[in-house]
Amino acid sequence: MSLLVAIRGWTPDAWIERLRRLAPEHVVLDAREAFDPETVTHAAVWKPEPGLLGRLPNLRAVFNLGAGVDALLADPKLPDVPIARIVDPDLTRRMTEWVTMNVLVHHRQVRRHAENQRRTVWGTLAQPAARDVTVGVMGLGVLGRDAAEVLIRLGFHVTGWSRSPRDIDGIECFAGTYGLGPFLERTDILVVLLPLTDDTRGILDRDLFARLKRDNHMGGPVLINAGRGGLQVETDILAALDEGVLAAASLDVFESEPLSPTSPLWAHPRVTITPHCAADSDAEALARVIVAAVRREEAGEGIAAETLVDRTAGY
Ligand code: NDP
Ligand code: OXD
Numbered sequence: 001m002s003l004l005v006a007i008r009g010w011t012p013d014a015w016i017e018r019l020r021r022l023a024p025e026h027v028v029l030d031a032r033e034a035f036d037p038e039t040v041t042h043a044a045v046w047k048p049e050p051g052l053l054g055r056l057p058n059l060r061a062v063f064n065l066g067a068g069v070d071a072l073l074a075d076p077k078l079p080d081v082p083i084a085r086i087v088d089p090d091l092t093r094r095m096t097e098w099v100t101m102n103v104l105v106h107h108r109q110v111r112r113h114a115e116n117q118r119r120t121v122w123g124t125l126a127q128p129a130a131r132d133v134t135v136g137v138m139g140l141g142v143l144g145r146d147a148a149e150v151l152i153r154l155g156f157h158v159t160g161w162s163r164s165p166r167d168i169d170g171i172e173c174f175a176g177t178y179g180l181g182p183f184l185e186r187t188d189i190l191v192v193l194l195p196l197t198d199d200t201r202g203i204l205d206r207d208l209f210a211r212l213k214r215d216n217h218m219g220g221p222v223l224i225n226a227g228r229g230g231l232q233v234e235t236d237i238l239a240a241l242d243e244g245v246l247a248a249a250s251l252d253v254f255e256s257e258p259l260s261p262t263s264p265l266w267a268h269p270r271v272t273i274t275p276h277c278a279a280d281s282d283a284e285a286l287a288r289v290i291v292a293a294v295r296r297e298e299a300g301e302g303i304a305a306e307t308l309v310d311r312t313a314g315y
Helices: 013-022 089-107 110-118 142-153 176-186 206-210 234-242 283-298
Strands: 002-007 027-030 040-046 061-064 134-138 157-162 171-175 189-192 222-225 248-251 271-273
Touching: 002 013, 013 027, 013 283, 040 283, 061 283, 089 110, 089 142, 089 189, 089 222, 089 248, 089 283, 134 142, 134 176, 142 157, 142 171, 157 176, 171 176, 206 234, 234 248
Parallel strands: 002 027, 002 040, 040 061, 134 157, 134 189, 157 171, 189 222, 222 248, 248 271
Antiparallel strands: none
16 A cells, blocks of 8 residues: 655645654655556545546545645546545644634734834724624534634624534524525625635635625725635725725635735735635644544544535535
């Protein structure tokens, strides 16, 4: 049995070194080198070359080295084997940290205070309590729920939107197309942790922004997106910011990555950009998770339900 490591966009070396160290009973193959496709039974991948997995006749399972599987599922030659994605506290906590940081930056008006400091202005800004601010979390999955729990602990009023109805303590839950309107009209700060699927592509557009709650201390609704760039229409974000439909945006993901140096998002005074690093897949923490999942599959126990990707739903 061999585990093929095929990673594009990150350097695979750290993963290969750790997988070889943690799973000495396995042959760990590096997709950058020549290998016999017949020997590969498992693959640990991030954005693998399209068609690669379809050339492995004995492949039994694919382990995606991140939480989002949109790039993997876009491969038209993807074989019909179970796919597992990362569900792990290390990745979840990183995302919760990024979301919380951005919610607080907007709620506590950090950019405006910084501007006042630059101008040596003792400017007092309105500062309502967190309980008077509604954070709407789009996507109540592993990441959305954890971030929501921390925001609740900080005192925010938290609502959430998902595909299927959810009943979660402390979160006012909405679901589906029917629930989207009531969800948006309550939302001051919109946190997006949706997967990119056929249903969600381009959902963050001008029409959606116009449905958010308007009156708050931040000068209007705020968008925070760490889901995927394909969820957002960037020309609509810029127009909404310039027309006052959105007060500000924090973006970790972009329609095209890396974000082009010519994108007007970079220089926009009310846009905060991070380079798709909200929750890195850390090789040290996650190689163990992959080895445990491979061993479990080999032992005939299949893929753990919470990590199994629903290919029809697209996440
Ligand atoms: P999950 O699969 O656990 O959760 C997805 C959530 O989105 C679920 O609540 C699901 O609804 C909801 N959802 C899916 N489709 C729709 C829809 N059409 N309408 C309404 N709700 C929908 O994913 P995770 O929480 O683990 O991850 C979310 C995404 O975060 C990943 O797919 C990835 O794109 C992104 N990500 C970004 C990172 C970064 O560094 N920027 C790092 C890691 C992940 P339901 O509950 O009904 O299934
Ligand atoms: C992921 C990511 O999906 O890092 O894990 O974007």
